[in-house]
Amino acid sequence: MTAVPTSSFIALSVLLFSIGAIGVLVRRNAIVIFMCIELMLNAANLAFVTFARQQGSIDGQVIVFFVMTVAAAEAAVGLAIIIAVFRHRQTVNADDLRLLRW
Amino acid sequence: MSLPLFLPLAALLLLSALGVVLNTHPVRSAMCLVATLFLLAVFFIFLDAEFVAALQIIVYAGAIMVVFLFVIMLLNLEKDEVGRTRTGWHMTTMVSAGLFAIGLLYIVYRAGTLLPGAGMGVAAPAAFGSLEMVALRLFTVYLLPFEITGLLMLAAVVGAVVLAKKKVA
Amino acid sequence: MHLTDISWPALLPGLIVTVTALVVLVADLFIEGPDREGLGWIGLVGLVAAGIASAVLWNANAGGFGDTFLLDRYAIFFNLVLCLTGALTLLMSMDYLSSITLPSGEYYVLLLLAVLGMMVMAQANDLIILFLGLELMSISIYVLAGIWRPDLRSSEAALKYFLLGAFASGFLLFGIAMAYGAFGTTTLTPIASQLAHLSVEQRPLALAAAGLLLVGFGFKVAAAPFHAWAPDVYEGAPTSVTALMAVGVKAAAFAAFVRVFLYALHALALDWSWLVWVLAVLSMTIGNTAALMQRNIKRMLAYSSIAHAGYLLVGLVAADTDGGASMLYYLLGYAVMTLGAFSVVIAVGRRGEPNEEVSDYAGLGFRYPFLGICMTIFMLSMAGIPLFVGFTGKFFLFSAAIEQGWVWLVIIAALNSVVSAYFYLGVLMQMYMGENPREVQGLTQRPYLTATLLFTAFATIVLGIFPSWAFDLARSAVQSLSV
Numbered sequence: 001m002t003a004v005p006t007s008s009f010i011a012l013s014v015l016l017f018s019i020g021a022i023g024v025l026v027r028r029n030a031i032v033i034f035m036c037i038e039l040m041l042n043a044a045n046l047a048f049v050t051f052a053r054q055q056g057s058i059d060g061q062v063i064v065f066f067v068m069t070v071a072a073a074e075a076a077v078g079l080a081i082i083i084a085v086f087r088h089r090q091t092v093n094a095d096d097l098r099l100l101r102w
Numbered sequence: 103m104s105l106p107l108f109l110p111l112a113a114l115l116l117l118s119a120l121g122v123v124l125n126t127h128p129v130r131s132a133m134c135l136v137a138t139l140f141l142l143a144v145f146f147i148f149l150d151a152e153f154v155a156a157l158q159i160i161v162y163a164g165a166i167m168v169v170f171l172f173v174i175m176l177l178n179l180e181k182d183e184v185g186r187t188r189t190g191w192h193m194t195t196m197v198s199a200g201l202f203a204i205g206l207l208y209i210v211y212r213a214g215t216l217l218p219g220a221g222m223g224v225a226a227p228a229a230f231g232s233l234e235m236v237a238l239r240l241f242t243v244y245l246l247p248f249e250i251t252g253l254l255m256l257a258a259v260v261g262a263v264v265l266a267k268k269k270v271a
Numbered sequence: 272m273h274l275t276d277i278s279w280p281a282l283l284p285g286l287i288v289t290v291t292a293l294v295v296l297v298a299d300l301f302i303e304g305p306d307r308e309g310l311g312w313i314g315l316v317g318l319v320a321a322g323i324a325s326a327v328l329w330n331a332n333a334g335g336f337g338d339t340f341l342l343d344r345y346a347i348f349f350n351l352v353l354c355l356t357g358a359l360t361l362l363m364s365m366d367y368l369s370s371i372t373l374p375s376g377e378y379y380v381l382l383l384l385a386v387l388g389m390m391v392m393a394q395a396n397d398l399i400i401l402f403l404g405l406e407l408m409s410i411s412i413y414v415l416a417g418i419w420r421p422d423l424r425s426s427e428a429a430l431k432y433f434l435l436g437a438f439a440s441g442f443l444l445f446g447i448a449m450a451y452g453a454f455g456t457t458t459l460t461p462i463a464s465q466l467a468h469l470s471v472e473q474r475p476l477a478l479a480a481a482g483l484l485l486v487g488f489g490f491k492v493a494a495a496p497f498h499a500w501a502p503d504v505y506e507g508a509p510t511s512v513t514a515l516m517a518v519g520v521k522a523a524a525f526a527a528f529v530r531v532f533l534y535a536l537h538a539l540a541l542d543w544s545w546l547v548w549v550l551a552v553l554s555m556t557i558g559n560t561a562a563l564m565q566r567n568i569k570r571m572l573a574y575s576s577i578a579h580a581g582y583l584l585v586g587l588v589a590a591d592t593d594g595g596a597s598m599l600y601y602l603l604g605y606a607v608m609t610l611g612a613f614s615v616v617i618a619v620g621r622r623g624e625p626n627e628e629v630s631d632y633a634g635l636g637f638r639y640p641f642l643g644i645c646m647t648i649f650m651l652s653m654a655g656i657p658l659f660v661g662f663t664g665k666f667f668l669f670s671a672a673i674e675q676g677w678v679w680l681v682i683i684a685a686l687n688s689v690v691s692a693y694f695y696l697g698v699l700m701q702m703y704m705g706e707n708p709r710e711v712q713g714l715t716q717r718p719y720l721t722a723t724l725l726f727t728a729f730a731t732i733v734l735g736i737f738p739s740w741a742f743d744l745a746r747s748a749v750q751s752l753s754v
Contacts, residue, residue, distance in 0.1 A: 013448075017441075020441070021438075024434075024438050040438075040442075041440075044448045050452075059456070066402075066403060073410055074440075077414060077433070078413075078433050078437065081426065089423065
């Protein structure tokens, strides 16, 4: 049984990243947009772990640890911002917020 | 990891990721994201990253996603984005993201089997991805980044408190 | 397994800022009442001390942690610019905070942590440390943008900045992952040496990494076509935070941008310079033409900052020591004149009346001569009129690009510069030709704001008339990158 090559894992990670990026651009709900950003970060994590295995060096796995920390910090601040906006407007829909159209 | 195992798992991963994007209800999106995170943990185990896989489930799927669900429930987001449909914008996004993905996939294909490193065929070093090995690296070579994450957490805690507390000082 | 080589000199400036932030955080608990200027003073002392510590180590060339964290001259130059930016922002905030209701203790702490993150970015010689510095800076500034809770615009600006900033971080991180795959390391020194003799299999992934990093940095410096967030966020955030975003974030992002592209990826310059060319032309053109149509002064300054990012990218296209040095010099000049302009915006606003429309400036020039003269200096400098730093900076940038044969780029940049004069002078026209001036709170009651204005106006002129010493510093800073 042959092992699946590295490039297949990286291709998977590229697809995951693209799905996340599309989600950020087409969805209008701030929380869902943020979840799509999490998808992008996770795609990067998959790439790091794959390259770590490919090179037999542990660094890629350590980096994932840092990415998770950053994701946690972003989640704390991001959700606090979303709550702050919701208190004003009772909505987190990007179309209803004056400044948020893009 | 063998191909008959890889393909269905990869398909499931992409399906659940699409679920995050396509579901109109935020809670369903969040549940799909949890599924994606679990499937990624499975991939991590096959890539000899046991500790990271455990972290993925405990920290990411456990702690971070609970905060997401908590906020969704707190804000009681029921109906979602009934607003205008923006077909033109969606098409532009899809096309550009598609081109982006194809370009990157082509690059990966070109890099293909010639990537630096021993590759998947060779067995990983002993205890690769174990807690001990990660920790040894984390607290020696990566000591400075580790300390910086501490400050990052401080900024996040101060920031979250400022933004979410009721009374403005 | 040995412990990594800890280099205390390289850590010193950052440690000073860290300790200051913690002291402010604790002192906040013990200071009673609404009058919190003391906290600002602590922060000010800390930032000045960090700047001095950096300057003293100019010749030390410290570096450690396996070459991942450096205090070379390049980092020191940026540390000085960033500490100056942080200190001036603090100074203008001390009067600004009393005119709006803000939780001031946390404001100062987050401002210091943001400056710390910027300094980490300038000193990082490793993509992961760079990423963490960037996140430390960004997370602090997301919160600062939304810290004015009673104002809906502030919260919305924070949300927009957060979503697009995190999106950009995603691209940057994926670029770092590709670089890790191509080179097996994230440290810039080995990446640069591997690129010198690049193997065929590394090349596609290295190019993918360069492209993704370019997108990530493009967002952070607000270069077109990744600029869409800037005007709304600049308009909505409290003005002092806008100043920090326009100057500090841009300077720190350029610090990392130049170190990664001019040093680590220099061997790929032929592949990325045309992309940067496109970014530069788009940023200048879109920034200046959109600025023509703005009624709100903060939005106008936002578009003008996009245009300035374009001018700075001209230096990066040149991709040599002169180009890098003129970028550093221009960033210094941009920092003082932009901070000055935002201080004027703060000075014109008052409690409950932000006075942010250009028409609100009508007649202020004669009614308040000091404000008028300061604004004249900043606007003329931004428009690139000789005698001021804006002109000398552009002169250095354009001549560096011409030497490398980018004639068309310089022609486009010069034309843009002419267009930009129109809206900068438009503000001055309003100030001196307009009728019925508004009442503005006297500057004598606002000593900190006066000090900021005096300092920035003075620096704009001095740097413009005597450019050589600062340019020599910038040049020796870039030379420490060994381009």
